[in-house]
Amino acid sequence: METKKRIVGIVVGGGPAPGINGVISSVTIEACNNGWSVIGFLDGYKHLVGGNPQIMPLEIGDVSRIHHRGGSLLRTSRTNPSKDPQKLKMVVESLLKLGVTDLVSIGGDDTAFTAYRVSKFAREERQADIRVVHVPKTIDNDLPLPEGIPTFGYETARQVGSTIVQNLAEDARTTGRWFLVVAMGRKAGHLALGIGTAAGATLIIIPEEFPGPVRLSTVADIVATSMLKRMDQGRNYGIVVLAEGLLEKMEPSDFEGLKEVPRDEFGHMLLSEVKFGMIVKHQVERRLAEMGVKIRIVDHVVGYEVRCANPIAFDIEYARHLGYGAVELLKNNKTNVLVSVQENHIVPIPFDQMMDPATGKTEVRMVNISSIHYRIARKYMIRLERQDMEDAAVLGRLARLARLEPEEFRRRFESVVRPETI
Numbered sequence: 001m002e003t004k005k006r007i008v009g010i011v012v013g014g015g016p017a018p019g020i021n022g023v024i025s026s027v028t029i030e031a032c033n034n035g036w037s038v039i040g041f042l043d044g045y046k047h048l049v050g051g052n053p054q055i056m057p058l059e060i061g062d063v064s065r066i067h068h069r070g071g072s073l074l075r076t077s078r079t080n081p082s083k084d085p086q087k088l089k090m091v092v093e094s095l096l097k098l099g100v101t102d103l104v105s106i107g108g109d110d111t112a113f114t115a116y117r118v119s120k121f122a123r124e125e126r127q128a129d130i131r132v133v134h135v136p137k138t139i140d141n142d143l144p145l146p147e148g149i150p151t152f153g154y155e156t157a158r159q160v161g162s163t164i165v166q167n168l169a170e171d172a173r174t175t176g177r178w179f180l181v182v183a184m185g186r187k188a189g190h191l192a193l194g195i196g197t198a199a200g201a202t203l204i205i206i207p208e209e210f211p212g213p214v215r216l217s218t219v220a221d222i223v224a225t226s227m228l229k230r231m232d233q234g235r236n237y238g239i240v241v242l243a244e245g246l247l248e249k250m251e252p253s254d255f256e257g258l259k260e261v262p263r264d265e266f267g268h269m270l271l272s273e274v275k276f277g278m279i280v281k282h283q284v285e286r287r288l289a290e291m292g293v294k295i296r297i298v299d300h301v302v303g304y305e306v307r308c309a310n311p312i313a314f315d316i317e318y319a320r321h322l323g324y325g326a327v328e329l330l331k332n333n334k335t336n337v338l339v340s341v342q343e344n345h346i347v348p349i350p351f352d353q354m355m356d357p358a359t360g361k362t363e364v365r366m367v368n369i370s371s372i373h374y375r376i377a378r379k380y381m382i383r384l385e386r387q388d389m390e391d392a393a394v395l396g397r398l399a400r401l402a403r404l405e406p407e408e409f410r411r412r413f414e415s416v417v418r419p420e421t422i
Contacts, residue, residue, distance in 0.1 A: 006036040008330070009100040010058070012076040013044040013111030017137045017153025018311035019319035020106060022067035024074060026323030027104050028058045034331060039098060044077035044107075045114065049087040053094045067316055070308040080110065082117040092122045095130060102131045102330045104323075108138035108151075109362040112338060116351040116362075119336050131335035133326040134351075139307060141190035144354050144363040145340055147371070152322060156315045157184075157191060157306040162198035164302055165239060169199060172237040177296035178227060179238075180284075182277040184303040185245045188366045192243035195302065197377045202230060202238035204381060207245045208367040208374075209418070214246055216254035220283035221416045225384040227288070227295055228401050232394070236295065238382065244303075247276055277301060291402040321346075378418070386417050 008031045010024055028038045041047070042054040056062075056074060066073055081087035095103065095118075105115035112134045119132040136143040139157035141150050161183060168179045181201075183192035189206025196204035203226045205219060223240055230238050277299030288295055311319065318341070325339045325346035337348035356363040367374060388394045389410055399409035 004101065005099075006031075006034075006101045006330075007099045008036055008038045008102045008104060008327070009041060009095060009098070010038065010074065010104045010106065011041045011044055011048070012072050012074050012137075013105065013107035013114060014076060014078060014138065015108070016070070016072060016076060016307040017139050017151075018070050018156035018307070018309050019152040019315040020072040020076075020137060021063075021069050022311065022316055022319030023104075023106050023135050023137070023152070023323040023326075024058075024072070025063040025067045026320040027327055028063045029060050030324050030327040032060050034327070036102075039100065040074045043075050043079075044111075045079040045081050045091060046077040048091045048094045049079055049081045049084075051090045051094055053098065055098070067320060068310060070310045076107075078110075080114065082114045085121075088117060088121050089125070091118055092126060092128070092130070095122070096126065096128055100130060103133075104326050104330075105132060105134040106137050107134070108136070108140065109143055109364060112136065112143065112351070112354065113362045116336065116355075119351075129335075131330050131333065132337075133329050133334065133348075134338045135322045135326055136338055136340070139191055140185045140188060141194070142185070142188040142365045143338075144365050145338075145349070146342060147365075147368060149340060149342060150318075152315050152319045153307075153311070154190065154194070155318075156309055156312045158194040158198060159312050160306045160309045161191065161195035161302045164305070165195055165199035165201060165241065168300065169201070169239045172239055175296075176236050177298060178240065180223070180240045180242065180277050180281050180297055180299045182242050182244055182299070182301045182303075184301075184306070185243050187245045187248050187364050189243035189245055190365075190367055192241050192245075193367055193374065193377060196239075196241035197373075197380075199239065199241075200380075201241045202226065202382045203240045204243075204377060205240070205246065206243040206367055207249045208369050210249060213251050214249045215251055216279070216283060218416060219246065219280055220287055221413060222383070223280065223284045224287045225398075225413050225416060226382055227284070228291075228293070228398055229384055229388065230382050231293075231401055232397050233382070242277065242280065244276065247274055275299075291404070293401065384413060384417055389414065389417060 038058040040056040047054045115134045122128045122130045136151045138151045139153045141154040185191045281299045336351045399406040
């Protein structure tokens with residue numbers, strides 16, 4: 001009996017990340033070497049949901065040298081078929097019509113969830129066997145992989161971002177000013193922490209350090225007191241890195257009109273539409289002005305410029321390993337799994353293990369603030385500490401800079417001192 005020829009479809013969803021082309025390349029090469037056919041779907045699920053897929057047949061010659069390049073040969077989109085059963089049905093029908101037997105999904109948490117839904121719909125509604133393997137991609141580094149294992153694209157984004165912040169740090173020193181940098185990351189603070197640590201930022205603030213909702217006033221007070229402490233050390237310049245994900249934990253009442261901010265098809269707030277850095281800057285300037293302190297502050301966003309950078313060597317190799325591993329798993333008839341590399345082995349992680357039972361969606365990996373990575377990063381920040389409040393000489397100097405009495409300074413800023421448990 002003749003075996004049905006295997007046809008691998010490749011779909012890229014979500015935002016760009018360095019290394020996508022490496023995955024596309026290695027999936028294509030390994031699939032072709034196994035005698036399979038490969039179809040690339042342009043623009044993610046955008047055309048699949050309309051039943052009019054735009055495809056790019058792929059051969060080894062088409063992809064053999066693309067792994068050094070940023071961006072995506074197949075482009076990408078944030079089209080979300082998982083919320084609409086009709087769109088989900090259209091995606092599955094389109095795949096079956098093209099004879100796709102295996103699907104390699106490349107993306108972040110939302111794209112992983114979509115892959116899970118496509119596979120489930122095909123199996124339950126069409127009794128069709130479409131094997132699905134997801135390759136974890138995001139510069140946010142927030143997919144539920146084991147701790148210490150990055151998503152591809154993160155290390156390149158961190159490298160490019162830290163170079164930008166190092167340049168800003170030199171500008172700050174040369175011109176005697178502060179830069180307030182907002183780093184991408186929808187919920188988690190991995191990228192902000194990675195960039196800030198590598199660049200030697202004066203202060204890094206991420207959402208994970210706050211057990212509950214974050215107040216804008218708290219963030220402004222942390223930044224302002226960091227600047228005062230830096231002034232006490234004889235320096236009138238510095239770099240603050242804020243995680244974009246702080247916005248997701250902010251009290252909505254602190255941002256007039258925050259509910260009106262546009263959202264993508266997955267329901268996520270378009271954080272780029274909120275001028276977070278500028279808002280914090282104005283709050284800090286207002287506090288300092290009340291103290292009679294004048295500091296030059298410039299807000300800056302590190303985001304889009306890191307997403308399509310040419311991948312560094314780590315992500316070139318890592319992405320190719322993941323693409324190869326995806327085909328290896330499919331060859332062994334694995335399905336409904338995320339591919340990972342653990343201790344130099346290809347390890348599948350079942351979709352079911354990635355799901356948050358409370359939301360039914362893919363879990364988000366947050367920064368572990370108990371980790372040595374975070375604890376060391378905190379040690380090297382210039383930040384108001386409990387010992388500053390307990391040392392009468394230090395407290396007195398900081399209070400004079402703020403034009404406050406020591407006890408008044410203590411009462412005013414006691415709430416921003418970090419817990420001893422961190």
